Amino acid sequence: MSKVYFSTWRGEQINNIGKADEEWEKSAYNLPLEYNEHASSKAFIGWDGVALFSPDVDVVRLATEYAAQYQVYSEACGRCAPGRWGGRILYDLLDKIARGEGALSDMEHLKEVSKTMQETSKCEIGKTVPNPLLDLMNHFESEFMACIEGQKPSKHYHMHDTNYIAKITAPCMDACPAHVDIPAYIEGVRDLRFDDSLMATRQTMPLAHTCGRVCPHPCETECRRTNLDEAISIMELKRLGADYETDHGFGFFHPAQKKPSIGKKVAVIGAGPAGLTGAYYLALEGVDVDVYEELPVLGGEVAVGVPEYRMPIDKYNQDIEAVRDLGVNFITNTKVTADMMRQFENDYDAVLVATGTRISKKVYCDNERPEIQGYWGAIDFLDKVNLQVKYDIMVPEADQKRHMLPANFVDLSGKTLACVGGGFTSMDVVRCAIRAGAKKVIMLYRRDEATIIKNTTYEEYHEAVEEGVEFIFHSAVAKMNDENDVLKSLTVDRFELVPDPNGGRPTLEKIDGASFDIDVDYLIPAVSQSADLKLLPEEWEIERTSWATIKTNGKDYMTSRKGIFAAGDCEYGPMTIVNAVGQAKRAASVMARYVQSGEITLSDDEIMEDHLRKLKVYDKKEKIKGWLPGLPRAHSEVLTVDERKDNNREVKYGFTQEEALAEAERCMRCYYIAMVAH
Amino acid sequence: MINFTINGQPVTAQKGETILQAARKAGFYIPTMCYLEKTTPCASCRLCVVETDKTDGFILSCQTPPTEGLSVTIDSENLKAERTNIMRLYDVNHPLECGVCDKSGACDLQNKTLEFGVSAQHFSAKEQHRTIEHWGLINYDPSLCILCEKCVHVCNEIIGDDAIELQFGGYKSSVVPKNSEKLDCTFCGECIAVCPVGALVSSDFQYSANAWELTQIPATCAHCSAGCSLVYEVRHTSNALGAKPKIYRVTNDFEHATLCGAGRFGFDFGSEGAKDEAELARAVDAIQEHKAIRFSSLITNEEAYILQKLKESAGIKLYNEEARAYQDFMKAYGSISGKKSTGGSIDAVAKSDGVIVFGGRIATDNPALRYAMTTAARHNGAKVVYMHPLEDALLQNVVTQYVKYEVGTEEGVAAMLAKTLLKEADVSEETRRYFDDLDEGYLCAESNVGDEEFERISKTFARTKRKTLIIGSDLLSHGRAQNIARLCAMIEAYTDFSVVVAAPSVNTVGVSLICDLDADGANVKAVGYNAHGVYTMGSFGNVQLRLPALNSQEGTFVSINHQVLPTNVAVAFEGYTLNDVASRLGVSSANTIDYTAQLPVSSGFSGSEFDALGNFYGPLGEDRRGYVLENVDVEADGELEEVEDLPEFNGTVVYRCNPVNQFNAYTAQSRQLEKDTALRGSAQFAAAAKIANGDKIRVEFGSGSEERMFVLDGEMKGTVALVPSYDGAYGAANDRYRFEKVKISRVGSEV
Numbered sequence A: 001m002s003k004v005y006f007s008t009w010r011g012e013q014i015n016n017i018g019k020a021d022e023e024w025e026k027s028a029y030n031l032p033l034e035y036n037e038h039a040s041s042k043a044f045i046g047w048d049g050v051a052l053f054s055p056d057v058d059v060v061r062l063a064t065e066y067a068a069q070y071q072v073y074s075e076a077c078g079r080c081a082p083g084r085w086g087g088r089i090l091y092d093l094l095d096k097i098a099r100g101e102g103a104l105s106d107m108e109h110l111k112e113v114s115k116t117m118q119e120t121s122k123c124e125i126g127k128t129v130p131n132p133l134l135d136l137m138n139h140f141e142s143e144f145m146a147c148i149e150g151q152k153p154s155k156h157y158h159m160h161d162t163n164y165i166a167k168i169t170a171p172c173m174d175a176c177p178a179h180v181d182i183p184a185y186i187e188g189v190r191d192l193r194f195d196d197s198l199m200a201t202r203q204t205m206p207l208a209h210t211c212g213r214v215c216p217h218p219c220e221t222e223c224r225r226t227n228l229d230e231a232i233s234i235m236e237l238k239r240l241g242a243d244y245e246t247d248h249g250f251g252f253f254h255p256a257q258k259k260p261s262i263g264k265k266v267a268v269i270g271a272g273p274a275g276l277t278g279a280y281y282l283a284l285e286g287v288d289v290d291v292y293e294e295l296p297v298l299g300g301e302v303a304v305g306v307p308e309y310r311m312p313i314d315k316y317n318q319d320i321e322a323v324r325d326l327g328v329n330f331i332t333n334t335k336v337t338a339d340m341m342r343q344f345e346n347d348y349d350a351v352l353v354a355t356g357t358r359i360s361k362k363v364y365c366d367n368e369r370p371e372i373q374g375y376w377g378a379i380d381f382l383d384k385v386n387l388q389v390k391y392d393i394m395v396p397e398a399d400q401k402r403h404m405l406p407a408n409f410v411d412l413s414g415k416t417l418a419c420v421g422g423g424f425t426s427m428d429v430v431r432c433a434i435r436a437g438a439k440k441v442i443m444l445y446r447r448d449e450a451t452i453i454k455n456t457t458y459e460e461y462h463e464a465v466e467e468g469v470e471f472i473f474h475s476a477v478a479k480m481n482d483e484n485d486v487l488k489s490l491t492v493d494r495f496e497l498v499p500d501p502n503g504g505r506p507t508l509e510k511i512d513g514a515s516f517d518i519d520v521d522y523l524i525p526a527v528s529q530s531a532d533l534k535l536l537p538e539e540w541e542i543e544r545t546s547w548a549t550i551k552t553n554g555k556d557y558m559t560s561r562k563g564i565f566a567a568g569d570c571e572y573g574p575m576t577i578v579n580a581v582g583q584a585k586r587a588a589s590v591m592a593r594y595v596q597s598g599e600i601t602l603s604d605d606e607i608m609e610d611h612l613r614k615l616k617v618y619d620k621k622e623k624i625k626g627w628l629p630g631l632p633r634a635h636s637e638v639l640t641v642d643e644r645k646d647n648n649r650e651v652k653y654g655f656t657q658e659e660a661l662a663e664a665e666r667c668m669r670c671y672y673i674a675m676v677a678h
Numbered sequence B: 001m002i003n004f005t006i007n008g009q010p011v012t013a014q015k016g017e018t019i020l021q022a023a024r025k026a027g028f029y030i031p032t033m034c035y036l037e038k039t040t041p042c043a044s045c046r047l048c049v050v051e052t053d054k055t056d057g058f059i060l061s062c063q064t065p066p067t068e069g070l071s072v073t074i075d076s077e078n079l080k081a082e083r084t085n086i087m088r089l090y091d092v093n094h095p096l097e098c099g100v101c102d103k104s105g106a107c108d109l110q111n112k113t114l115e116f117g118v119s120a121q122h123f124s125a126k127e128q129h130r131t132i133e134h135w136g137l138i139n140y141d142p143s144l145c146i147l148c149e150k151c152v153h154v155c156n157e158i159i160g161d162d163a164i165e166l167q168f169g170g171y172k173s174s175v176v177p178k179n180s181e182k183l184d185c186t187f188c189g190e191c192i193a194v195c196p197v198g199a200l201v202s203s204d205f206q207y208s209a210n211a212w213e214l215t216q217i218p219a220t221c222a223h224c225s226a227g228c229s230l231v232y233e234v235r236h237t238s239n240a241l242g243a244k245p246k247i248y249r250v251t252n253d254f255e256h257a258t259l260c261g262a263g264r265f266g267f268d269f270g271s272e273g274a275k276d277e278a279e280l281a282r283a284v285d286a287i288q289e290h291k292a293i294r295f296s297s298l299i300t301n302e303e304a305y306i307l308q309k310l311k312e313s314a315g316i317k318l319y320n321e322e323a324r325a326y327q328d329f330m331k332a333y334g335s336i337s338g339k340k341s342t343g344g345s346i347d348a349v350a351k352s353d354g355v356i357v358f359g360g361r362i363a364t365d366n367p368a369l370r371y372a373m374t375t376a377a378r379h380n381g382a383k384v385v386y387m388h389p390l391e392d393a394l395l396q397n398v399v400t401q402y403v404k405y406e407v408g409t410e411e412g413v414a415a416m417l418a419k420t421l422l423k424e425a426d427v428s429e430e431t432r433r434y435f436d437d438l439d440e441g442y443l444c445a446e447s448n449v450g451d452e453e454f455e456r457i458s459k460t461f462a463r464t465k466r467k468t469l470i471i472g473s474d475l476l477s478h479g480r481a482q483n484i485a486r487l488c489a490m491i492e493a494y495t496d497f498s499v500v501v502a503a504p505s506v507n508t509v510g511v512s513l514i515c516d517l518d519a520d521g522a523n524v525k526a527v528g529y530n531a532h533g534v535y536t537m538g539s540f541g542n543v544q545l546r547l548p549a550l551n552s553q554e555g556t557f558v559s560i561n562h563q564v565l566p567t568n569v570a571v572a573f574e575g576y577t578l579n580d581v582a583s584r585l586g587v588s589s590a591n592t593i594d595y596t597a598q599l600p601v602s603s604g605f606s607g608s609e610f611d612a613l614g615n616f617y618g619p620l621g622e623d624r625r626g627y628v629l630e631n632v633d634v635e636a637d638g639e640l641e642e643v644e645d646l647p648e649f650n651g652t653v654v655y656r657c658n659p660v661n662q663f664n665a666y667t668a669q670s671r672q673l674e675k676d677t678a679l680r681g682s683a684q685f686a687a688a689a690k691i692a693n694g695d696k697i698r699v700e701f702g703s704g705s706e707e708r709m710f711v712l713d714g715e716m717k718g719t720v721a722l723v724p725s726y727d728g729a730y731g732a733a734n735d736r737y738r739f740e741k742v743k744i745s746r747v748g749s750e751v
């Protein structure tokens, strides 16, 4: 709810003109009333209408500026005849009126050009720019006419009292935590300009191979094409640009030339997605970056957590090499301690903590004693599997004994393994266990099938079932049963969903007498992870969140201690790659300014990005015009069960070129332009 | 198959076809300004909008495939109104100075403006000042550019240079060279061809003639074996002052065909002649005396047939080493495949999703094959394996696996390649044993190609569906050419690969199918026809008897597609023809093209008369040029031979290959084409040969020597240098194996 003077946003008709302040009707939307802590906004104008926050707005100038922004700043325009010339004419005519030189016929021409743009432009930006302009011309006709009839400039035409800040966005771009310029990279695919496609991705997402494979793609949930038929397969289309670079052995297509060194140094702790991303964008800005990593390998959980068959390491390494290519210095096998952090504060101009959440949480059952052999945390289990599969780093002898392994790799032949979880991590555990030759693999999950699909993906669940994982739903481990500290079996409780007689949410209740025992050799807890923050010196008293991660304001990613920043899972809690990337990209941008000016600032683009996310660009009720429904979403082929279950070959083939082009062709280029006047 | 309707009439579309494509096939007209059949849709002009019963608002017909049962309207009043408005926008600030524009008369903007009845400038915007760019053979005028993006699409998707891009800036957008200040490209000129207005023009042609003064002569390009279709545009203004008809430019049916720069800009190679009885008599005497003719493959089928008849009737020996090598190669090939010709074509390459190139510098040897590979790579995501001792930078954005082998080891590589691709094939036990018995360790070590490289090829091709193998001309003249041919034939015979051979010269294929060739030797005396000899005739250099060049002749060629392609006279030739010479030797007919119908049926020719041959593409791109040879059966009695010891090439080695757009004495004569005659090598080569950039050097070959400049090429690696052959200083590229050990000495240095 926002208090506005006038609004046509998303079709609402709020008109408080002439009403007393306390009678003002409110807008239903989260409009950006405050631009930032220093300035309140005067107006907001965008693809779906216009909102005025005060009576003192020069609407003729506002319209002119919006048309100008479209002309001047929009990279998206210039690619179709109506948008290119139409946009210019809109601006020229509006400016003519605003200057006090307009004629009545100009109003007619404006409407005529607007209609052609709305009907025939290539992308939404050209189709929608006329919308708020027409709104203003309709609702404030008298102000336009005053300029024309009086041949006088609009009321603020010659004043420089207002800033006009514009931003290009799109529903999918807004929903992507890294705000990847999705329409641009899809356009690159459609135009067979794969280098452009990759450079568009890398503007905000350096891990193109990776996020083209294992991103849970929140963007697709807010793809506007959903309103017509099915969402675009956004994620996979990212692979074409990345593959083009890799297949032809080009150097790296960076989104911009690396700036010469500015003589500032930053330490990044952790070489996971967050650390890599932070390093990449800091390096592009000319900052010297040292990345410290505890493990012998780079990549964080995507390297040692996500298995080879989902994310081939040679592809991930390509993403990592792109970071190294900018001159980033990696220091592996080095666990950063509190003492080192104290030292870093002196040695570096800023520090980015990106240590993730690598401690597996307990399942909270009886007799859950870590010393019992066969009890093995998911993160450590996957570390051991991945280090061997991807890097040939074998299991050390002590761990081999500890986990009862017959050899120096994870060989589960003849063993039964149970995993407790329900998210991505647990899914990786059970599928790796199948590949490690386990006799029987069981997944215990408190809730039902639909929920596990929601938490992972349909494909992931379905593939696990195909490979022979046994899912026991509505179940939880009550007790671990051991003999001399060796795990023998589990006692499992069963639950049922009991509807709330008062119509509330159904609750899970234990079914008495339904508990049973299963014989197992291993129990892998994969319920969730927590952060190990021992590296933060206690005396710094860095603030934590209630779930024991590092606290920031979620905008500039600085911790409570100046110069120390945090991004990724250690800030947010266990989340996704793209979330880590988005946070670290923002942090890098803030840090690059901070190391030079000592101040924490956000760019106009970033401020607008946050405003738009709050407002939400995607409108699931919108009815789509100008596109033919019924063109199905492309699906890429996967290996058959027999081809995949005993090896680590990548399960998904990725799109054939034909599929990719057909899919790219479906994208509607839903670029929009929004502008705040403050 | 999708059934839908256009304006109420039933229409069907294939899977993947757009509404526009289906409409055109069914004969409906939807206006477009940015559509180019051979590229992905540019989707910039928006004129192709249509209405349907399932959509709100207009949709784009050029990028939307129809859905079952859709009902499409292509010409409502609404559509007309918006299309007219778009045309009005196009005309905003487009300088109405058509009188001085090259495109006038053939301009899409002019035509569409008329079609939609747009008159005065309805809308206006502030003028902007823009300067004309001069990019060598091409001029670009941004104020005429309608930003349709056709040029950008064709350069990236078909040519592969990816040399230009759109600089976005709304109203100020323009076409700019990509990643460089000035245009640095292979100057194919295809961007000029596709430009619908006069924004991109040939700098040579600009202001020289009006479109309507030119006569169009459809012909076949006379520079390489691809046999591209082109149109010579000739002004026939013979005036009192004796001005002669002249070719002003070359154009092409760019919707369906593509030309390289040689075809487009290298048209002025004609020679003039006069009828000198005495010279003709000397030519006839010379032939009678030496009883031998040496000729190049810059020759029509009909002329080759005349030579063959001379051989048959007068016992004249025929020498053409390059065609003989091709002939022998194909004979050996056929002894395994059981067919006279290979089964592939340039078009098959363009449609494939997996290509292997083996033994040739394809991008410059045969640009049409390069464009087909670019098309395959971009449009089909084709995997392209390039096997050659030298990497080629022109192909970097096409090649996905480069396999470098040692010079001379082609036979070993062919054996390993065949073994790799035939792994799953149903071959005879004997063949299986042959491959099992190969000494892989030796072959891999000597050729320097690891088994993992073959393993990768095997994996790549396991998932491709339409595969082609391009055989380069290095293999044709290799000492072990015939066994290589047999190994390659195995691949075509026992797998789903189709094979195309990049024959070295314009009509190598035709000559090889028509003539019985004799083995030439170092001191053999013969009359030269466009080749060296004791007496010379032909159309280049200082020949004694002038005969018409290939742009002054009618007749046919056989392209590497095994297509018999007609060509026509662009400018008439006043002197004698080979037919006149032959008449004096007892082989006579009224016109050379009388022989078209007599071309040997046993080689697959159809017996068609010349006048029955078409020379154009149908409106939907149907190839109506000449006809395709029948692939005649031959006896499959060949056997694979043991791979011989692989030779070593140490010391200074050069590779005969031409710079971009250069092929032969014709292109060497052409005014607009760049003539780089330097020997190019890497720093490593320079060090080994003890020469430096800019040095004048003497290169001693087995059969002679020549002087050239040395240019140190920073992009090159390795110890093999490139030596051009088009300038004729050293004869044709393919008389012998293209790599050769030479002696290089420094003669002086360039100031």
Ligand SMILES: Cc1cc2nc3c(=O)[nH]c(=O)nc-3n(C[C@H](O)[C@H](O)[C@H](O)COP(=O)(O)OP(=O)(O)OC[C@H]3O[C@@H](n4cnc5c(N)ncnc54)[C@H](O)[C@@H]3O)c2cc1C
Pocket (backbone or CB within 6 Å): A214, A215, A216, A269, A270, A271, A272, A273, A274, A275, A292, A293, A294, A295, A299, A300, A301, A302, A305, A306, A334, A335, A336, A337, A354, A355, A356, A357, A358, A382, A424, A425, A426, A428, A535, A567, A568, A569, A570, A574, A575, A576, A577, A578, A580
């Ligand atoms: C098994 C599994 C599967 C997953 N699958 C997906 C998926 O499919 N899609 C998806 O989007 N997300 C997935 N995730 C989540 C995703 O991997 C994480 O959200 C992401 O890796 C977080 O990135 P990060 O950089 O914040 O942390 P991490 O990737 O955890 O990286 C932190 C790095 O810091 C290092 N480090 C920690 N402490 C120190 C120290 N003191 N000194 C030096 N180095 C230190 C660690 O060794 C580690 O390398 C998965 C996670 C797991 C565990």
Ligand code: SF4
Pocket (backbone or CB within 6 Å): A170, A171, A172, A173, A182, A183, A186, A222, A223, A224, A225, A232, A234, A666, A667, A668, A669, A670, A671
């Ligand atoms: S259709 Fe394309 S631009 Fe529109 S929301 Fe979906 S992916 Fe984004």
Ligand code: SF4
Pocket (backbone or CB within 6 Å): A175, A176, A177, A178, A179, A180, A182, A205, A211, A215, A216, A217, A218, A219, A220, A234, A235, A238, A578
């Ligand atoms: S990174 Fe992930 S969320 Fe963002 S665009 Fe890509 S697939 Fe979508």
Ligand code: SF4
Pocket (backbone or CB within 6 Å): B151, B154, B155, B159, B161, B162, B163, B164, B183, B185, B186, B187, B188, B189, B190, B191, B192
């Ligand atoms: S001449 Fe050919 S290569 Fe050069 S820009 Fe034009 S299309 Fe591209």
Ligand code: SF4
Pocket (backbone or CB within 6 Å): B144, B145, B146, B147, B148, B149, B150, B151, B152, B175, B191, B194, B195, B196, B197, B199, B200
């Ligand atoms: S130069 Fe010609 S082909 Fe290229 S965008 Fe402009 S008008 Fe189109």
Ligand code: SF4
Pocket (backbone or CB within 6 Å): B221, B222, B223, B224, B225, B226, B227, B228, B258, B259, B260, B261, B262, B263, B264, B366, B367, B368
């Ligand atoms: S030289 Fe070859 S590729 Fe170039 S136009 Fe002529 S036939 Fe075509």
Ligand code: FES
Pocket (backbone or CB within 6 Å): B031, B032, B033, B034, B035, B041, B042, B043, B044, B045, B046, B047, B048, B049, B060, B061, B062, B063
């Ligand atoms: S032909 Fe469809 S937009 Fe130009």
